[in-house]
Amino acid sequence: MYKIFNEGMIEVITGPMFSGKSEELLRRLRTLEYAKLKPLVIKPKFDTRFSAEEIVSRSGISHKTHILDNIKDIYDLLKQDSYKAVVIDEAHFFGHDLVLVADDLANLGYLVIIAGLDQDYLRQPFGPMPELMAIAERVTKLQAICVVCQHAASTSFRKVASNKTNLLGNYHEYEARCRKCHVHGEKMKKVND
Ligand code: ADP
Numbered sequence: 001m002y003k004i005f006n007e008g009m010i011e012v013i014t015g016p017m018f019s020g021k022s023e024e025l026l027r028r029l030r031t032l033e034y035a036k037l038k039p040l041v042i043k044p045k046f047d048t049r050f051s052a053e054e055i056v057s058r059s060g061i062s063h064k065t066h067i068l069d070n071i072k073d074i075y076d077l078l079k080q081d082s083y084k085a086v087v088i089d090e091a092h093f094f095g096h097d098l099v100l101v102a103d104d105l106a107n108l109g110y111l112v113i114i115a116g117l118d119q120d121y122l123r124q125p126f127g128p129m130p131e132l133m134a135i136a137e138r139v140t141k142l143q144a145i146c147v148v149c150q151h152a153a154s155t156s157f158r159k160v161a162s163n164k165t166n167l168l169g170n171y172h173e174y175e176a177r178c179r180k181c182h183v184h185g186e187k188m189k190k191v192n193d
């Protein structure tokens with residue numbers, strides 16, 4: 001059973017694409033409702049893949065969310081209601097300011113739950129996520145299934161040619177892979193260049 005703590009703390013939910021981060025966030029949101037910890041839910045402006053104003057998991061469940069360009073604007077939103085928790089999806093798209101803001105909010109007593117990719121498509125630590133994982137009280141690291149060998153997958157392999165780190169995408173652009181199949185796939189890309 002997932003335990004909720006009233007006092008300020010940070011939980012990070014991370015892993016590759018398709019690993020169930022959004023599903024896990026939505027499950028947390030349901031529990032917060034029972035615990036009467038009213039959550040402010042936000043995601044970055046950058047992520048508009050499924051819906052501009054909702055967190056939507058691939059299994060179809062959703063929750064209303066605020067879209068923020070600058071994470072520091074969260075303080076204005078928090079003044080508008082008696083929120084006890086802050087839930088942030090697609091956190092890797094926020095800048096390093098998120099590390100300072102998340103730490104501050106936990107110090108102020110909020111329960112801060114953050115979901116985001118730990119690695120970019122080249123397996124490099126993604127944006128503010130490594131630091132968030134370091135300062136969090138709890139880290140939940142999920143895995144998907146490697147589409148090549150069906151073992152546990154920890155990486156998001158890019159199937160299309162682009163060097164942009166922040167390339168939005170879904171099944172057409174990305175697939176979950178294990179380390180071995182990811183490294184092999186990157187080698188094949190170079191050979192075919
Ligand atoms: P995330 O937010 O981590 O991208 P979602 O919560 O949106 O993940 O979706 C997770 C769901 O995606 C899984 O429950 C499963 O139904 C589906 N899925 C699609 N591809 C895979 C895969 N390769 N491995 C595991 N689940 C997958």
Ligand code: ZN
Pocket residue numbers: 146147148149150151177178179180181182
């Ligand atoms: Zn594999």
